[in-house]
Amino acid sequence: MRNVSLSNISRRFVKEDGTHMVALDDVSLEIDDAEFVCFLGPSGCGKTTLLRIISGLDQPDEGAVFLHNEKITGPGPKRGMVFQEYSLFPWKSVMENVIFGPLMSGMKKKDALKEAEIYLELVGLEQFKDSFPHELSGGMKQRVAIARALANEPEVLLMDEPFGALDAQTRNVLQGELLQIWEKKRITVLFVTHSVDEAVFLADRIVMMSSRPGKIKTIIDVNIPRPRGRTSLDVNVLRDEILQILSEDKEK
Numbered sequence: 748m749r750n751v752s753l754s755n756i757s758r759r760f761v762k763e764d765g766t767h768m769v770a771l772d773d774v775s776l777e778i779d780d781a782e783f784v785c786f787l788g789p790s791g792c793g794k795t796t797l798l799r800i801i802s803g804l805d806q807p808d809e810g811a812v813f814l815h816n817e818k819i820t821g822p823g824p825k826r827g828m829v830f831q832e833y834s835l836f837p838w839k840s841v842m843e844n845v846i847f848g849p850l851m852s853g854m855k856k857k858d859a860l861k862e863a864e865i866y867l868e869l870v871g872l873e874q875f876k877d878s879f880p881h882e883l884s885g886g887m888k889q890r891v892a893i894a895r896a897l898a899n900e901p902e903v904l905l906m907d908e909p910f911g912a913l914d915a916q917t918r919n920v921l922q923g924e925l926l927q928i929w930e931k932k933r934i935t936v937l938f939v940t941h942s943v944d945e946a947v948f949l950a951d952r953i954v955m956m957s958s959r960p961g962k963i964k965t966i967i968d969v970n971i972p973r974p975r976g977r978t979s980l981d982v983n984v985l986r987d988e989i990l991q992i993l994s995e996d997k998e999k
């Protein structure tokens with residue numbers, strides 16, 4: 748079943764000098780329920796803009812986004828977002844961060860706390876529920892951000908370079924954990940990354956974008972069974988293919 752449908756999305760911004768720049772030009776894409784899609788492309792090709800539009804934080808100038816045939820007109824709990832920069836409330840404890848969304852959408856505190864326990868356990872942080880963000884490592888903060896997004900029970904998880912600021916080892920661990928959560932919850936994940944390795948490890952499909960104007964250049968099906976090795980032959984062949992496509996962009 749089609750979950751997210753991007754229909755001819757264009758987004759322009761007015762620059763300081765008054766001229767327009769086209770951040771996204773006629774982007775269309777159909778995403779299935781429980782699909783894991785990675786967006787890969789050079790800086791400035793419109794990946795964040797696209798996620799913001801899908802989340803409802805920004806509006807396209809042309810086109811529309813549909814979630815199960817319902818047009819998205821603003822933010823909603825069905826779409827959870829995890830950003831690159833740790834976006835936790837620094838003055839709230841881990842638990843208070845996680846229950847914030849459910850409380851805002853009217854859940855009773857007792858129920859929200861019970862739910863939050865489950866999500867904190869899922870990301871392995873049940874011991875840290877009373878800690879504050881400054882007491883956590885970068886990887887732990889991102890785990891809290893994931894638990895917080897999941898606590899709203901989203902149908903779609905939007906992740907904008909969520910592991911970009913982490914060291915390589917922590918990043919690998921979190922990729923594995925995210926796949927486990929995804930397999931358990933069967934939610935749709937739209938994941939922006941600059942890393943070819945990350946995209947090949949995670950995605951069902953990789954949407955490769957090009958810039959000026961931001962467009963979908965090509966879509967790659969990753970037909971490699973999971974669990975995927977990071978250096979297996981089929982993984983390396985695909986990485987080479989993608990790096991080749993990326994280098995074509997640079998040569999232009």
Ligand SMILES: Nc1ncnc2c1ncn2[C@@H]1O[C@H](COP(=O)(O)OP(=O)(O)OP(=O)(O)O)[C@@H](O)[C@H]1O
Nearest residue numbers: 760761768770788789790791792793794795796797
């Ligand atoms: N609010 C805004 N006002 C003006 N220009 C913007 C705005 N938001 C984005 N842009 C421009 O739109 C283009 C796409 O930006 P976007 O942040 O979506 O790129 P990106 O692919 O996420 O890049 P990166 O990989 O560096 O995060 C850029 O040229 C950017 O300068």
Ligand SMILES: [Mg+2]
Nearest residue numbers: 794795796907
């Ligand atoms: Mg971005």
